[in-house]
Amino acid sequence: MRDSDVHINRVDWLVVVIYFALVIIGWFNIYAAVYDSQAPQSMFDMSINSGQQLVRIGISVVLIILIMVADYRFFENLSLFIYLFFIALLVITPFIGKEVNGQVLSIGFGSFRIQPGEFAKLATALALAKVMERPTFDLTKTKDQLIAFGVLLLPVALILLQPDTGTAMVYFSLLLMFYREGFPQRYYILGFGFIALTLLSLGIENNLYLAGGIIAIVLFLIFLGKKSWQKTIVFSLIGVGLIAYSYSIDYVVSKLPTHQQNRIMVLFNPNLDPLGVGWNVTQSKIAIGSGGLFGKGYLEGTQTKFDFVPEQHTDFIFCTMGEEFGWTGSFVIISLFVTLLIRLVIMAERQKNRFSRVYGYAVISILLFHFMINIAMTVGLFPVVGIPLPFFSYGGSSLWAFTILLFIFVKLDSSRTQQLGRFK
Structure with a gap:
């Protein structure tokens, strides 16, 4: 058997079945999101989103076949070329792309357009896997840390120029993969500390209260330090730094575009502007809550029918499921995603070389982030940042990018017995 042959008996079919289950259920929900009971159209009608999405699903199947019949070494050997190719596309996107709502995200010809930022995720995952596969690579070393973060931050910087904060x-999320590969734990503790301080800075209206709390903590730590003048100076400097950081957060937020400021403020005060900037989240929560235990029934969602939730077929597709199939339907979708992620972790841990393992955890990190943030966004636990639900939301670029991202790993896993062990 040649290396390029498909090893059917070693394909993880549970992952494949879950993928198609999510895609098909998503397709039905896309139709529900655009369904008009006064003028019903066929799901296959190419003039509506469900018909267009069906074509994209068909293209995804072709992509899956091409990936599975390719030699598994193809993705490793060309990983850096793929990365540089999409970096080049990100560079030219602001110059030749189509502007929509102040953002230049897509390039293409006529009606066929792609978003390079979506595909650059998988390119970055491949590039990081290639860089980290070296036996001498060590994320505890400063040099290797700089290399890894250089690969990670280059597409982030280019995407922020579009600007597309959500995709950036x-x-x-790839920092989760970094953790698995040995990135020092102290940096995560420090990072979570700054995230907590940032949230407090944004959530507390008067920063004087936060500053007072920090000063109280510093004084307490000085007392515990038995009044050592060295510790007093260190803790005082830390306190001043934290207070300065909290005020700098307010300054940075004040420089953001007005719509982004409003989205952040609505997170901490959902009732700030329920008929304006808070409309999407408010209506999304109403839709999900009104579904009850078993939902209103397929194509019977009133929030959906009357277009109360904007972007319900893309970023807010989950609320369609919640309204029409209730808690039960939502639980099924969440269970499918959780099962998929657990299975991917099992697959990543059984890989025979570091390239496949690193790539596998990159896939897990990206899918987990999209899954958690999208659902948190629809229930008001995270600002609206334009994060699609993998395999479920309407859109060609996101579906194709997620499909390629996942099935490259499925291919690597099915070929694991042929791979040479290249762990440190």
């Missing part, structure tokens, strides 16, 4: 955030 996704790349930082």
